[in-house]
Amino acid sequence: MKKVDVILGLQWGDEGKGKVVDVLTPNYQVVARFQGGPNAGHTLEFNGEKYVLRSIPSGIFQGGKVNVIGNGVVLDPILFREEATALAASGHDLSKQLCISKKAHLILPTHRILDAAYEAAKGSSKIGTTGKGIGPTYTDKISRNGVRVGDILSPDFQTIYLRAKHRHENILHSLGYDYDVAELETQWFEALDYLRSFRLIDSEYEINRLLLEGKSVLAEGAQGTLLDVDFGSYPFVTSSSTVCAGACTGLGVAPNRIGEVFGIFKAYCTRVGSGPFPTELFDETGAELRRIGHEFGAVTGRERRCGWLDLVALKYAIMVDGVTQLIMMKSDVMNDFDTIKVAVAYDMNGRQTDEFPYSVDGVEINPVYREFQGWKCDLRDCRRYEDFPEAFRRYVEFIEQETGVPVKIISVGPDREETIVR
Ligand code: IMP
Numbered sequence: 358m359k360k361v362d363v364i365l366g367l368q369w370g371d372e373g374k375g376k377v378v379d380v381l382t383p384n385y386q387v388v389a390r391f392q393g394g395p396n397a398g399h400t401l402e403f404n405g406e407k408y409v410l411r412s413i414p415s416g417i418f419q420g421g422k423v424n425v426i427g428n429g430v431v432l433d434p435i436l437f438r439e440e441a442t443a444l445a446a447s448g449h450d451l452s453k454q455l456c457i458s459k460k461a462h463l464i465l466p467t468h469r470i471l472d473a474a475y476e477a478a479k480g481s482s483k484i485g486t487t488g489k490g491i492g493p494t495y496t497d498k499i500s501r502n503g504v505r506v507g508d509i510l511s512p513d514f515q516t517i518y519l520r521a522k523h524r525h526e527n528i529l530h531s532l533g534y535d536y537d538v539a540e541l542e543t544q545w546f547e548a549l550d551y552l553r554s555f556r557l558i559d560s561e562y563e564i565n566r567l568l569l570e571g572k573s574v575l576a577e578g579a580q581g582t583l584l585d586v587d588f589g590s591y592p593f594v595t596s597s598s599t600v601c602a603g604a605c606t607g608l609g610v611a612p613n614r615i616g617e618v619f620g621i622f623k624a625y626c627t628r629v630g631s632g633p634f635p636t637e638l639f640d641e642t643g644a645e646l647r648r649i650g651h652e653f654g655a656v657t658g659r660e661r662r663c664g665w666l667d668l669v670a671l672k673y674a675i676m677v678d679g680v681t682q683l684i685m686m687k688s689d690v691m692n693d694f695d696t697i698k699v700a701v702a703y704d705m706n707g708r709q710t711d712e713f714p715y716s717v718d719g720v721e722i723n724p725v726y727r728e729f730q731g732w733k734c735d736l737r738d739c740r741r742y743e744d745f746p747e748a749f750r751r752y753v754e755f756i757e758q759e760t761g762v763p764v765k766i767i768s769v770g771p772d773r774e775e776t777i778v779r
Contacts, residue, residue, distance in 0.1 A: 358568050358569055358571075359568045359573050359616075360568075360574075360615060360616030360617075361389075361564075361568070361574045361575075361576050361604065361608070361610050361615055361616060362385070362573070362575050362576070362616045362617040362618070362619065363575075363576045363578065363601050363604045363615060363616075363617070363618050363619065363678075364377060364378055364381065364575060364576070364577055364578060364619040364621060364684075365578040365581070365599070365601060365618065365619070365620055365621065365680070366578060366579075366580060366581030366599070367581060367582050367620045367622045367671055367678070368581045368582070368583055368622055368623060368626055368627070368628075368670065368674070369580075369581050369583045369584055369627065369628040369634075370397075370580040370584055370629070371581075371623075371629070371652075371655070371661065372581060372621045372622055372623050372686055373621065373623065373686035373687060373768060374399055374577065374578065374579070374621055375399030375400050375410060375415055376400070376401060376402070376686075376768065376771065376773075376776075377619070377621055377686070377766065377768070377776075378399070378415035378416070378575065378577050379403070379415050379418060380766070380773060380776050381575060381619070382415065382416045382419045383419060384573065384575075385416065385422070385574060385575040386422060386423065386572040386573050386574070387416075387422065387424075387425065387564065387573065387575070388414040388415060388416025388422055388423075388424050388425070388574075388575050389414060389424070389425035389426075389560075389564060389576050389577065389608055390412065390413075390414045390425070390427055390430050390576075390579065391427040391429045391430065391577070391578065391603055391604045391607030391608045392427075392429040392430060392578065392579060392580075392597035392603045392607045393430060393431070393491070393578075393579035393580055393595065393597050393599070394411075394433060394464060394490075394491055395411040395412050395433050395436040395437075395440075395464075395487075395489045395656070396411075396487040396491045396580070396595060396656060397410075397579035397580065397656070398410075398411055398654070398655025398656040399411075399415055399577075399579070400655050401415060403418075403772065403773055408444075409655050409656075411436060411440050412426060412430065412432055412433070412436065412437050412440060413437075413440055413441065413444065413451070413455065414455075414577055415577060416454075417444060417451065417454060417455065420454075421454075423454065423456070423563075423567065423572075424451075424454050424456070425455075425456055425457075425458070425560050425564060425608070426455070426456070426458060426461055426560075427461065427564075427576075427607045427608040427609075428458040428460035428560060428561065428607060428608070428609060429461070429597065429598070429606060429607020429608065430458070430461045430462075430607070431462045431463070431464050431490075431491060431494040431495060431498075431597075432457070432461050432462070432463055432464060432506060433463075433464035433469075433489065433490065434463065434464075434545055434548035434549050435541070435544050435545055435548045436489070437548065437551075437552065438548040438551045438552070441551070442551075451555075452554070452555065455555060455556070456555065456556040456558050456563060457506055457552075457556070457558070457560070458506065458557075458558065458560035458561075459506050459507025459510075459557050459559060459560075460505055460506070460507065460559070461505065461506045462494055462495070462497070462498045462504065462505055462506070463494070463505065463506060463508070463509075464489065464490040464491075465490070465494070465504060465518070465525070465545070466538050466541035466542050466545050467521075467525035467526065467538055468490030468493040468525070469489065469490035470490075470529060470534070470536045470538060471490065471493040471525055471528060471529065472488055472489065472490045472491065472492055472493055473534075474528075474529055474532045474534035474536075475493070475532075476488075477532075478532055478534075482631075483631060484592065484593055484630060484632070485629070485630030485631040485659075486630065487630075487654075487656050487657055488657070489656070491595060491596050492595075492596045493525075494596075496596070502521065502524065503521075504517055504521050506552070506557055507557060509549050509552065509553060509557075510553070522538075560609070561608065561609025561610070562609075564609065565609070565610065568610070568614065574610075576604040576608060578599055578603070578604070579597075579599070580595050580599045581674075582599055582600055582674035582677060582678055583628075583674065584599055585597075585598060585599040585600050585677075586598060587600070588600060588673075588677050590632045590633045590717075593630065593631050593632025594632075600678050601615065601618050601677075601678040615679075617681050618678055618679050618680045619680070619681075619682050619683075619684055620675055620680035620683050620684065621683075621684040621685075621686060622666075622671055622674075622684070622685060622686065623650075623666075623686045623687045624666060624685055624687055624688040624690070624691060624752075625650075625663065625664065625665055625666050625687070625690065625691065626663070626664045626666060626667050626670075627646075627650070627652050627661040627662060627663050628661065629654050629657070629659050629661050629662070633717040633722070634664060635664075635669070635703060635722045635724050636664035636665040636666070636698075636700045636724050637663070637664040638665065643663045643664060645694075646663035646690060646691075647660060647661060647663045649693075650687055650690040665697075665698045665699060665724070666698075666699045666700070666756075667699075667700045667724065668699055668700055668756070668759050668760070669701070669702060669703055669710075669711050669724075670713055671756075671760060672711070672759065673712070673713035675760050680762055681762065682762065682763060682765040683756070683757075683762050683763065683764045683765065684764070684767075684768070685753065685764050685766070685767050685768070686768045687768065688736055688767060688769055689735070689736040689737050689769040689770055689775075691732075692731075692732065692734065692735055693733065694731040694733075695730075695731045695733070696728055696729070696731055697729045697730075697752065698726040698728055698729070699726065699727050699729065699752075699755070700725065700726055701726070702724075702725040703722045703724055703725065704722070704723040704724075704725055705720050705721070705722055706720055709725065727755070729748065730748050732748040732752075733746075734746050736749060737769050737770045737775055739769060739777065740777065742777055742779050745767075753767065763779075764779070765778065765779055766778050767779075
């Protein structure tokens with residue numbers, strides 16, 4: 358029986374998973390999403406075209422793969438239809454390649470409104486969500502009030518829907534939040550008809566059957582470990598399990614079926630939304646990272662906060678996820694930097710630690726940095742590890758030494774070709 362390999366972001370999302378999944382998918386017959394929803398925006402670039410995937414697995418571009426939207430995902434029918442029809446228009450036929458778990462939860466129009474209402478109610482302590490209704494949908498799932506994809510096949514669907522909607526309206530009323538859901542609701546019901554045309558299945562059976570048949574499966578994570586609802590910088594997190602264990606619960610595969618765990622990180626750090634970010638740079642260097650790295654959100658267009666690589670956080674993510682191979686992205690963004698810094702510990706109110714803290718409320722964190730000389734050349738010209746300048750190899754090898762995990766893939770540009778596999 359084959360195992361499921363998992364690819365995960367190890368930081369606050371936006372590490373470049375879309376590109377790497379696209380590079381890895383030729384080795385797999387099945388690609389599955391296991392958590393998150395349209396808060397994700399996996400950007401892929403090839404043949405001069407740029408695509409952003411939100412809910413659909415990145416295997417869709419390769420043809421001949423089984424793509425699964427697993428039970429751990431939350432699906433917005435309106436955004437799904439938008440995404441799927443755009444892909445169909447560019448020649449990617451989804452109907453035969455995509456199946457969706459009946460146990461995935463539906464994002465209702467009122468979930469989106471609730472997301473906005475909760476954020477407004479939080480005032481200055483808002484999370485800075487993507488506004489896609491993610492938190493309220495997972496809240497309903499856990500509180501056993503959710504509406505599942507499989508429910509749209511029920512003759513009682515209208516009743517199920519209205520029960521949920523009325524509950525939401527009561528909450529919105531109690532928050533004193535003004536809204537108009539009529540137009541969104543019309544679009545939502547139209548989009549449900551489109552969703553019904555897909556293969557809606559018990560995907561845990563499908564995936565385990567494919568594994569038994571010897572098919573290779575790649576589980577594709579969204580967001581990143583530091584946004585995980587348990588292990589991230591709570592409460593400034595998303596509402597799903599973005600860690601490796603999330604692939605088990607989000608697809609219905611047992612822990613002993615997990616094989617390789619690919620951990621993907623940027624050579625520096627970024628974050629969108631609120632919450633702690635110890636190595637954040639508020640100076641010209643931070644602005645340079647943003648400008649050269651095009652660090653603007655794929656879903657919301659927001660400016661990403663930028664800072665140096667944080668090894669305290671990276672080691673924490675590697676531990677929680679059981680990462681077996683590292684993948685480093687966007688090293689080329691720092692091509693022209695004279696000096697590059699990496700945080701190796703935190704100084705918290707005079708006490709030094711290399712553990713990711715429970716909370717940073719009321720604590721001043723000063724990262725303890727190790728400095729590296731910049732490589733000052735264009736990494737995009739390199740095609741083999743041996744082509745890289747010594748200064749860059751020192752940076753990579755320091756990360757390997759600190760984390761104890763090999764850096765197997767290094768990406769030096771957006772294109773498929775700009776990927777060095779060791
Ligand atoms: P939510 O997932 O929309 O509820 O947002 C919660 C937090 O996670 C916010 O800080 C978002 O900016 C962040 N977030 C959610 N999805 C992504 C993503 O795909 N990349 C980066 N940050 C994300």
